[in-house]
Amino acid sequence: MLGNEPATEQPVAEPTVDNVDTIPSIEEQFKALELKAAEHYDAWLRAKAEGENIRRRAQEDISKAHKFAVEKFAGELLAVKDSLEAALAVQEQTVESFKSGVELTLKQLVSAFEKNALNEVNPVGEKFDPHKHQAIGMVDSEQEANTVVTVLQKGYTIAERTLRPALVMVAKGK
Incomplete structure (x- = not known):
C-alpha cells in the first residue's frame, strides 16, 4: 500500500440532536x-x-x-385674652388694681412673644438701618448724623427677620 489505494472513508460524526432541545x-x-x-x-x-x-x-x-403655623403662638395669646376679659369683668376696680392687672397682662404678652421668637426693636442711639427702621423725619441733634434720636413706634423681628420696622426720627448731624 503505497498510497495508491483509495482511502477508506471514516464515518463522520453527525451533530447530535440533543443540543437542539436545550435552546428555547x-x-x-x-x-x-x-x-x-x-x-x-x-x-x-x-x-x-x-x-x-x-x-x-x-x-x-x-x-x-x-x-397651623400660628397654633403655638395663638395658644399663648389665649391666656392674654383671658386676662383682659377677666379685668373687664370686675365691677369695682381701683386705678391701682387696674394698673397692676394691665402690667400682669403685658408680662403675659411679652412672655408669649419671647417664646415665639418675636423680639422688640427699640433702636434709640443706634445707627439708622433701613432694613430695621423706617425714618419719619430728621431733627437737629448733637448726636452723629443718621443716628436714631427718637422712636415713635417700636419695631419687631421674628426669628431675626423684620416683621415691622421701627418708626424713628433720625439726627441730621452737626
Missing part, C-alpha cells in the same frame, strides 16, 4: 421577554404611583404647616 425556540424567547417587559412596566408604574403619593403627602404637609 424564538417564540419561547419572545414570551419570556414579554413577561420581563411586563414586570418592568409594572415596577415602573408602581414607582411612579409611589412618587405621586409622596408628592401629594408633601403638599398636604406643607398645607397643614401653613394652616
